[in-house]
Structures are given as C-alpha cells and as structure tokens.
Amino acid sequence: MITLTQRLFNLGAALVLSTVSTAQAQSTxxxxxxxxxxxxxxxxxxxxxxxxxxxxxxxxxxxxxxxxxxxxxxxxxxxxxxxxxxxxxxxxxxxxxxxxxxxxxxxxxxxxPPHAIVVLKSSGIKTPKDLEGKTIAAPVGDASRRLFPAFAEANGIDATKVKWVSVDGALREPMLARKQADAISGFTFTSLLNLKQIGVAADELTIFPYAASVRGxxxxxxxxxxxxxxxxxxxxxxxxxxxxxxxxxxxxxxxxxxxxxxxxxxxxxxxxxxxxxxxxxxxxxxxxxxxxxxxxxxxxxxxxxxxxxxxxxxxxxxxxxxxxxxxxxxxxxxxxxxxxxxx
Incomplete structure (x- = not known):
C-alpha cells in the first residue's frame, strides 16, 4: 500500500523529471x-x-x-x-x-586588429615598401592576407609586385624560419609565438602591424x-x-x-x-x-x-x-x- 508520503514523493520526482525533460526539449x-x-x-x-x-x-x-x-x-x-x-x-x-x-x-x-606582416631582420626588409618583389606565405583564408590590399594602399606598396605562396597554417612560420619565404602574414600573437616555439626570437623579427598604418x-x-x-x-x-x-x-x-x-x-x-x-x-x-x-x-x-x-x-x-x-x-x-x- 502506497502511503501519502510516498505519493507526494513520487509526484515531486515526476515533476522534476518533467522539468528536466522540458528543458532538454527546449534546448537549442x-x-x-x-x-x-x-x-x-x-x-x-x-x-x-x-x-x-x-x-x-x-x-x-x-x-x-x-x-x-x-x-x-x-x-x-x-x-x-x-x-x-x-x-x-x-x-x-x-x-x-x-x-x-x-x-x-x-x-x-x-x-x-592583430593583422601583421612578419619578416626576418636578416632579410633586409626594413619598411613595408621593401615587400615589393618579395614572396609572402600564408594560408588562402588568412585574414591578414585577405586584407593585404588595405595595408598595401596605406603604405604605397604596388600589390602586383608581391608574390603570394599558399601554405598550410602549420607550415607558415617554418617557411619563414627556413627562409623559404621573405615574409608571412598573420596575427601578431600567432606568428610571433609560433616562431618562438621553433627557435626564432622576437629580436630577430621585424613586425609591420596593420593597425599602425591602416585607419580605423x-x-x-x-x-x-x-x-x-x-x-x-x-x-x-x-x-x-x-x-x-x-x-x-x-x-x-x-x-x-x-x-x-x-x-x-x-x-x-x-x-x-x-x-x-x-x-x-x-x-x-x-x-x-x-x-x-x-x-x-x-x-x-x-x-x-x-x-x-x-x-x-x-x-x-x-x-x-x-x-x-x-x-x-x-x-x-x-x-x-x-x-x-x-x-
């Protein structure tokens, strides 16, 4: 025989389960x-x-x-x-x-914006204009690569004189370290620390942040x-x-x-x-x-x-x-x- 206390307990449990079930059903x-x-x-x-x-x-x-x-x-x-x-x-x-x-x-x-172009100081690239005639490596979907026209315009770079090499993201920084590309595009904190991880110190790099020259x-x-x-x-x-x-x-x-x-x-x-x-x-x-x-x-x-x-x-x-x-x-x-x- 089910007591009144047991009935109330069962009813409460059912309500809790119903509430949980409803919440799950309504979850988007x-x-x-x-x-x-x-x-x-x-x-x-x-x-x-x-x-x-x-x-x-x-x-x-x-x-x-x-x-x-x-x-x-x-x-x-x-x-x-x-x-x-x-x-x-x-x-x-x-x-x-x-x-x-x-x-x-x-x-x-x-x-x-953390967009930037990163080069080795040993490359001799001292200003953004020096990127003309050089090769920049980056993934196709890289935001800094896609926004490069704005950076080029702000710095008087003839973008047609820059050659892009499409690479997997994991290969971008190693290519720069091995001097297989003159520069790379990417987020400052991404490239800086990826290069650090493979032995390239910050003082060996020159970074051209987009925010320094591209308005707003x-x-x-x-x-x-x-x-x-x-x-x-x-x-x-x-x-x-x-x-x-x-x-x-x-x-x-x-x-x-x-x-x-x-x-x-x-x-x-x-x-x-x-x-x-x-x-x-x-x-x-x-x-x-x-x-x-x-x-x-x-x-x-x-x-x-x-x-x-x-x-x-x-x-x-x-x-x-x-x-x-x-x-x-x-x-x-x-x-x-x-x-x-x-x-």
Missing part, C-alpha cells in the same frame, strides 16, 4: 566555428562552455576549430555553422559581393547570418551573454581559460598558449575604446572609417552602412560588458 543546438586552431585565444568560448553559460541560456553549443577567417565566413554563410569567429573586414568584402547571403557582426572581440580597422568579431539573427533574436542574445561572461572570466583568470582549452588540446604548450592569450587580451581586446565603451561594442565613427578603407582596398561595388555591418541590438546590457582588469 548551435554550431560555432573558430577562426583558427585550438589555441590560447579560443579560451573564452570553451570556458563559457565548461562553466555552463551556454546551457544556462538554453543552448547546446558545439565548437570547432577553424582554418582562417575566409573559410569561417564561407561556412557561416553556407549554413554549415550558425555563428562563428571571423574577421569583420573579410565579412564586409563577402557582403558586398554576396548581398543575398548577408552576414552581420554582433559582438566585437578584437577591438584592435577592427579585427575579429562574432558573426552570424543576418536572417538567422532576425529569426532567432533570443538565441543570439543568449549566445552573446554566454560569450561575454566567458570573456570576462578569461580576462580575470587566464589560467582557467587555458585549462578549458587544454581539455580539448592536450598536446598544447601551456606556457606558450598562456602567453599568446595574454598578448591577445592585452593587445587586441582591452583597448581604450573597450575600457570606455565596454566589451563587444564598436564606435560608429570608427566603423564608418573602417568601411571606407575596406571598400577602397577591395574595390567593392557598394558602400556598406555601419548598421548593416554591425548590429548592436543583440549585445548584453552595458553594465554587464564592463571590462575587468587583466590578471
């Missing part, structure tokens, strides 16, 4: 692509995953490595991924040439399809709330972020990736604009300047509007986006 599956390999700078996304920030928003998120911003953008536009981390400048070029597949940036991560550029952002965001505003807002929380936690505790990446990449050099993460956070994320405006946002006047620079560099057929490039309506409240100090 999302696919997110990084721009590159599982390295230090990918820490915020994996930390957000491990700390349950995505699940708290009702999201079941899978995160895959990338193969360059160009590749990530094509995969998001084609529907293989719902959202991704990619170069906003490459996204602008894509939108101008593919208006029917419009993408939109919804959270700016690299407020200062932004870097990588969270990107999605415009139609996906319009149809799923709550999903995008929830995703960004989780990313924002993961980024803040990583800034406050880079070691925790690195541990989250290491769970997925057990062969990584922890000390090196910690240094790479700190360079990315200190140089590209925590800028003066971010300290004033908060994480994730852009300055409209600067974005407009960036759009004009990209239009001229790529000879784009249309002029994009700032609101079509970046949609701030999905961002978490400003109070939640205040940047903590880097620990």
């Amino acid at each position: 599956n999302l696919k997110f692509t990084l721009d590159w390999a599982l390295e230090g700078p990918s820490a915020p996304y994996f930390l957000a995953l491990d700390r349950g920030y995505f699940s708290r928003e009702g999201l079941n998120v899978s995160i895959d490595r990338g193969f360059g911003s160009g590749d990530a953008i094509n995969k998001i536009a084609g529907g293989t991924y719902d959202l991704g981390f990619g170069d906003i400048n490459a996204m602008m070029e894509f939108n101008a040439r593919n208006p029917a597949q419009k993408l939109v940036a919804v959270y700016m991560v690299y407020n200062a 550029l932004y870097g990588n952002a969270v990107i999605t399809r415009a139609d996906f965001a319009q149809k799923n505003p709550g999903v995008v807002k929830g995703f960004l709330a989780a990313v924002n929380a993961g980024l803040k936690d990583t800034i406050k505790d880079p070691g925790a972020g690195i541990a989250a990446v290491q769970k997925r990449n057990g062969l990584m050099n922890v000390a090196l990736e910690t240094e790479r993460l700190r360079l990315a956070l200190g140089g590209s994320v925590l800028t003066s604009d971010v300290k004033a405006l908060g994480l994730g946002s852009v300055r409209p006047d600067r974005l407009k300047s960036s759009i004009n620079t990209v239009k001229q560099a790529f000879d784009l057929p249309v002029t994009l509007s700032p609101t079509s490039v970046f949609n701030a309506s999905y961002l978490p409240p400003a109070a939640e986006r205040k940047a903590p100090a880097l620990k």
